[in-house]
Amino acid sequence: MTERSERGPAHKTLEIGMALLIGVFGLVVIFGSLKAGINWGAEGPRAGFFPFYIGAAIVVASAINLWHAQRDDDGRLFAAWGQLRQVMSVVVPTAIYVGSMPFIGLYVASMVFIAWFMRWLGGYRWLTTIAVAVGMPVLTYLVFERWFLVPLPKGPLEDWLGL
Amino acid sequence: MKPSVLSVALAAIAMSCANSTASRAAWEPVRPVEFIVPAGTGGGADQMARTIQGIVTKHNLMKQPLVVINKAGGAGGEGFLDVKTSSGNPHKIIITLSNLFTTPLATGIPFNWKDLTPVAMLALDEFxxxxxxxxxxxxxxxxxxxxxxxxxxxxxxxxxxxxxxxxxxxxxxxxxxxxxxxxxxxxxxxxxxxxxxxxxxxxxxxxxxxxxxxxxxxxxxxxxxxxxxxxxxxxxxxxxxxxxxxxxxxxxGLAMEYLMLRGIFMSPKATKDQVEYYVELFKKVRATPEWQDFMKSGAFNTTFMTGADYAKWVEAEEKRHEGLMKEAGFLASGN
Amino acid sequence: MEELANLFHGFAVALQPYNIMLMIIGITLGVIIGVLPGLGGANGVAILLPLTFSMPPTSAIIMLSCIYWGALFGGAITSILFNIPGEPWSVATTFDGYPMAQQGRPGEALTAAFTSSFVGALFAVIMITLVAPLVAGFALRFGPAEKFAVYFLAFCSFVGLSKEPPFKTIAAMMMGFALAAVGLDSITGQLRLTFGVTELLNGFDFLIAVIGLFGIGEILLTMEEGLAFRGGNATINLRVVLQTWRELPAYWMTSLRSCLIGCWMGVTPAGATPASFMSYGIAKRLARRGNNFGKGEIEGVIAPETAAHAAGTSALLPMLSLGVPGSPTAAVLLGGLLIWGLQPGPMLFVEQKEFVWGLIASMYLGNLAGLLVVLTCVPIFAAILRVPFGIIAPLILVLCAIGAYSVHNSTFDVMLMLVFGVLGYLLKKCNYPLAPLVLAIVLGDKAEEAFRQSLLGSQGSLGVFFSNGLVSTIMALGLVALFWSAIQEGYSRLRTSMA
Structure with missing residues (x-):
């Protein structure tokens, strides 16, 4: 993986970014703990006592990780741009899928998502695509809502169908 | 099985004839009803909810299934907020315990029992x-x-x-x-x-x-x-x-009295018909031998209240909890 | 001897055709529940509970406990095939099970998992049969301090294992602890780290984190290589079962150790999750091929699965004899007992002999039935891996979304799942270990709660963790586990200097 001719973001950049991200998370935890009270009350430690030290440990560990990341630069790529494009081609549609779920319901969103994935990423024929894209949500409906009585999010279409 | 469905249906028809002057039949659930438990599995409220679910299923008291869902997060706050935000959805009821008062007071989450529609008090639990x-x-x-x-x-x-x-x-x-x-x-x-x-x-x-x-x-x-x-x-x-x-x-010589509410509320903006439906349902549940057995095994105080009486009782109880918690220093410190 | 007579009577009850039919139905339903993320054993039992009120209590509990077995078996399937543990105690199974599946050995991994589950459960049932009253007394000795010691031991036997840089391990684990701390603090009844966001009231559920970090993260990693799915060359016939069985007896020591760990954790009741992690950690240290753990070692599947099932099964004992459920599923079963008018507690074994022994007999038979059902299906499960990635990936993503949603019925959680997915991908690429993070999410708040309960009881004195023989022993074991590699090194140095 190291000696590819392709270009892409350096591993080092991502390592540094990750360490910073985790460090910020640690700071948020510390801030939250301070609000909850970090001292040792009359009845043992208060709500923020442990989270405070956990946050502190995160910050310290991230600082060390950051230092390490800064130091060793082996010129490795994190991933080639082509690979990242592949990854993003799943992340972005999934984000749209997840984001649209509260509005159009799980079933419709799933149909569109499966169809999209199979047709454009998988390159399947329309017939196969539609069979799976419709079949799966219908099966899900039967198993979850009918048998196990687990209500899943629904949208206007289900309301209109009266399901 | 058949006769009981029939008799429930007949009862519903009879009720609608007697109660409403309009030609529209009384309200009935058209979807599975979610029965929220603002506490974990296995606790007192959970047991009661599952007993009710069992009784309803066994005696065919509802045409649609009753589904028990535990929403215990944040000392029950999760369940209360869920019902609060389901305004106008009559297919959601919640069984309460004292955390109806204590959770909002202790944690400061934006909830008050007045956000919900009171249905009925089923029993009081002893300590x-x-x-x-x-x-x-x-x-x-x-x-x-x-x-x-x-x-x-x-x-x-x-x-x-x-x-x-x-x-x-x-x-x-x-x-x-x-x-x-x-x-x-x-x-x-x-x-x-x-x-x-x-x-x-x-x-x-x-x-x-x-x-x-x-x-x-x-x-x-x-x-x-x-x-x-x-x-x-x-x-x-x-x-x-x-x-x-x-x-x-x-x-x-130990001057302390405390009883815990085991009552039912439903989502905000419920119509009178909808509340009435659930009140009748719980009256039927209370009449079954299984319910009597359950009351006996847990030595419950079987007071039953609905409507204005119930709301008044809850209001007084809320005041009392506020007082008790204030004295004990349990109120949220306003964060 | 009277117990044995009772047990045979129990077998007679459980072997009635009607009850056998219920058993098979229960197992099948349980496996389905275990496979679908979002439907746990607790769901299945809870939903079917009302349906059982028209049956005699013994039949009802046989069916419900079979759902429980089925779900336990089923949980391993998604862990091995897709790296998605449906239950907390299947997490450790993914460590070696998923690599095995990727190497084209899913049949072997599944067979090992199912068989070990059976062995663990059988061991626990035998223990329940023979020494039930004794064990129940042991459980009573576990107060908060003892419980904390157990969690401490679970952490210690697991950390220090990873090959990743130590500070990355620490960062990952601490992140897990921090996530576990979000929500309501159970000791002070106060909200913390929620920043006024009501969606954070419940904290971060383990299942959502794990579906994201493991399941979605894995799909993203796979996407780097395009739509090829490794593992397509899986052998799919029943012969793999027999072949694997021939291998298994060699690992009897690991199995036995895992059984004991499992039973202990189940009874105390710390539960199946610490049992599986602890057993995996200890097996890795003691196994001859320990260095290969995490790369598809069959022993790494046997250890956690055996312990998890031994714990899951023996957790029914404190439930029956003390009325304390060891798991959410057990809690729902407990509710069922009460509704049938059976009062769990010390008197249950005296007053409801037929019921108790019928249940114990059904544990033997249900387990056996479960093993037969799942083993025959091994080729079918393994064949799922032959479905092209272009079809299976969107289906997995949809199922993950359903699973994440149904934990709290909240679409917020589904978005959270995706965030965890991307995070899992990045962490894995940057060489942060995910297992300590997950372990901390699962056990972090429980450990903290037990720690603070102990301090409340001792009025702030840390001496409570060494106040009696039991708790001191467990704490000492934990310290040994924590410094194991140092101890081992010192020992070998001592040996060389002696020689």
């Missing part, structure tokens, strides 16, 4: 003071003496949750007898009872149903009940004693 049967205290007096004699803070009271009913009662006892307990919160009532059996705490205020098995097994001893009068059940449980034979705490 009993329990000690390990190996301990020498046979009466409240022995117990109070021992608690006072112990170095301050070394007498341990176990209970369910923090800043909830068990701790409120503990603070009440502390006030009444002027001593200091160390209150240790656990996750569930069953666990609390077992911690008492294992002598990891000195006393508990478990509900009858949580500790009755250990009483029958000769591991625990009830000292008194936190109610105005003794419980009504006179069937002997252990050592020839019945629930009825447990004296009230007040009569033993």
């Amino acid at each position: 009993v003071l329990w000690v390990n049967a190996e301990k020498p205290y046979s009466s409240v007096k022995d117990y109070v003496d021992a608690a006072k004699k112990a170095p301050s803070g070394s007498f341990k009271m176990g209970g369910t949750g923090s800043k909830q009913e068990d701790q409120i009662i503990t603070v009440g006892i502390e006030k009444a007898v002027d001593t200091k307990f160390t209150y240790i919160p656990y996750k569930g009532g069953g666990e609390v009872a077992v911690q008492l059996v294992g002598n990891h705490v000195d006393s508990t205020v478990n509900n009858p149903i949580e500790a009755v098995a250990q009483w029958r097994g000769g591991k625990l001893r009830p000292l008194c009940v936190f109610d105005a009068q003794p419980m009504a059940y006179d069937e002997p449980i252990a050592e020839g004693k019945a629930w009825k034979d447990i004296p009230t705490c007040k009569s033993q």
